[in-house]
Amino acid sequence: MTPSFRLLAKRRFLPLFVTQFLGAFNDNLFRTAMIMLVIYRIYNDPAQEAAFSAVAGGLFILPFFLFSALAGQLADCHDKARIIRIVKTAEIAIMIVGAAGLVLHNIPLMLLALLSMGAHSTFFGPIKYAILPQHLQEDQVLPGTGLVEAGTYIAILAGTIVGGIVTAEHAAVGVLIVACIGWLSGRQVPPAPPLVQDAGVDFHIVRSSIKLVSDTMHVRRLFLAILAISFFWAQGAILAAQFPPLVKNVLGSDQSVATLFLAVFSVGVAIGSVAVNRILSGAVSARCSPIAALVMGAFVCDLWWTAHYWPAPSGPLVELSGFLSLPGAYRVLIDLLGIAIAGGMFVVPLYAFLTTTVAKSQTARTVAANNIVNSGAMVGATLLLAGLVHVGVSVAETLLMVAVASIGAAYLAWLLHKACD
Known part of the structure; x- marks a missing residue:
């Protein structure tokens, strides 16, 4: 077992990972089942389908933009393990709504659940990275992040595959079962109490968001890392939103091919995430x-x-074997x-950089x-995508946006490397 995978045997890491x-x-699972249901069984118009994919992506991202500052403050001021338990309890309630939407083919209910899952991920997001420096040794943070x-x-691969092949009714049952298992695993995460006593939490989301971003982005190394990560997620938002319409309307293939696309992308990012740790030998750099960004653009x-x-x-639409x-x-x-491989190699060191170059008491705020900034970039990218589709820009041509963004x-990333390595 490699040093990275040995972390999976440790209680301070395994419950969080699970x-x-x-x-x-x-x-x-929920998002793929919803998109496949809407695109292949409810809508039958290319413009509607592309717009729905963009809107769904934007709704999931929106809570990150609105509530990340609050999430970061709560994670730094309270026991992170306790917040995990609260968040996982909320997931069960959210998935009850989502399951009802899938069974009833009710688009507003499904979108409400998607928006709520975005909020769930918003409050869990700062914790999953900020807790690593608190539970792991310094030389374990990059492997743990990877x-x-x-x-x-x-x-994502497993959820995408299952969501793409099961019926909406089976997906409804599945999301409820997984939410309950996640609640059980969340209760096993070891305590991660706040490292400093804070004066309190600013619940004014606009003021706290502006202050948090301002306090973080004036540090040049963090500014560069965050902007580089934002470019990555803006690219990812466009690609993820366009995969199902690209498969159906450009490649003339059915949802099994769309599932394969998402699966290949997920496998690639996982490979890149692990491979970069071997290349860097655990160093945060x-x-x-x-180079990874340029390869991704190519x-x-x-x-x-193509x-x-x-x-x-x-x-008729082509099945997987025919494609x-x-x-x-x-x-x-x-x-x-x-x-995907290049994307994983690009972004993992940058996340590790965010959590190791600030005080442990500030890691959740930094991630928040x-x-x-990431969510703002992603929402902006999806809105731009929806606008371009509305004025007649083809799905294939929007891929050029992603290629251009790779240069930025x-x-x-080169500026960050020159400044810090």
Whole structure:
């Protein structure tokens, strides 16, 4: 067992890993089941489908923008394990609403549950990274961060596959069961009490958000790391929103191929997340990130090229076996895998950087500030995407936005590397 995977045998890490894994699995089981239900069984219009994917992504992200400052303050001022238990209890109630939406094919209920799961993830997000420096040794933080990130994307893979192949009714039962198991695992996370006594929590979300971001972003190394991560998540938001419409309306394939796309992407990020720790030998450094961003952009360009010249679909949607027999199918899959591996190698060191270059008492706030800026970038990207689709820009052409953004991400990561390594 490698040093990274030995962490899975430790109680100070395993319950957190399992809780995060189950939360990410449930998010994606519900979200994929919802998107597949709406796109393949409710809507039958390419513009509506692309717009729905963008709106759903934006709704999930919106709570990060609104409540991350509050989440960061609460995580630094209270026992992080206790907050985990509260959040996982809320997940059960949220999934009752989501399950009802899936069974009734009720889009407003499903979107309400999606928005609420975004809030759930907002309050859990600062904890999953901020708790690592408190429970792990300094040389274990990068491996721990890599495992959390890899586990998250393996969970995304599993949730995506299950959500893409089961019926809406079975997905409704599944999300409730997983939420209950996550509640049990969350109760096993060891205590992580606040490291300093704080004067209190500012519940004014606008004022506290502005102050948190201002206090964090004036530090140059954090400013560069957060902006670079934001470029990554803006790119990811566009790609995730466009996968189902790209598969159906450009490649002429059914939901089994859309599930495969999301699965390949998830596997790739998991591979990159673990591989970068081996390359850096556990050191927290940004030196691999600029190259990774450029490689990611190159694969996106090739994906655009392939999609742009793909023959116009005709006839019924192609199933998975039929898609794999088409010329260019494996090229598309290799592009997706390359994008994802490079993305994992790009972002994991930057997250580790955020949690190891500030005082442990400030890690949750730092992660929360990052989440605010990231979510703003993602919401902006999805709104831009919806606007472009509305004025007639094709799904394939929006991929060029992602490729251009890779250049900016690489430049910011290079500046961070030059400033800190």
